[in-house]
């Protein structure tokens with residue numbers, strides 16, 4: 001399992017990820033808001049489809065086609081939601097992001113934390129952040145794949161599109177952790193870079 005999920009047994013891992021990213025990013029064109037036409041996109045759902053396409057592509061050699069069909073292929077998401085034991089459904093509150101490491105303004109978007117801090121501080125921040133993948137016996141086997149995805153996908157999205165949250169008062173509907181994080185109703189308006197909303 002380690003070799004499969006870490007991508008070590010997968011030939012052309014990077015190309016495979018690139019292909020899935022293209023299937024994710026390309027169709028976002030359909031949601032571009034131009035003029036008075038408003039076509040919001042549920043980014044939470046699309047990101048879920050992308051993740052599942054990458055994982056099924058790695059595991060079975062062929063993506064199940066969540067993005068291609070723009071649907072919950074084989075009702076996987078529905079089944080997981082319905083069948084996970086109640087205990088798993090209990091919300092796990094993510095602990096406050098640790099003012100001790102990131103400072104009192106931990107919730108504020110501040111990329112300079114990673115650019116201007118001393119090397120020692122950056123290492124401490126990185127080690128703290130890595131807890132997201134767990135440690136030891138239960139650590140995430142897909143860490144390398146996930147990082148490759150994340151390093152590529154935002155570049156591909158943000159070089160083409162601009163995203164604005166539809167309802168800044170309530171940016172996401174629900175944010176649950178059922179063995180995996182799931183974000184629901186993350187509605188965004190998409191504009192092509194260089195074009196403004198009228």
Ligand code: HEM
Pocket residue numbers: 005006054055058132133134137138139140141142143145146
């Ligand atoms: C940012 C994305 C991801 C995060 C934050 C993440 C996080 C985690 C965490 C915290 C666990 C341990 C769960 C537990 O406590 O039992 C885990 C397990 C696992 N993850 Fe991930 N994961 C991510 C992406 C992926 C991807 C893309 C794959 C597959 C390609 C993957 C495959 C796995 C597997 C197979 C396990 C089970 C390991 C085992 O129990 O032996 N993960 N992940």
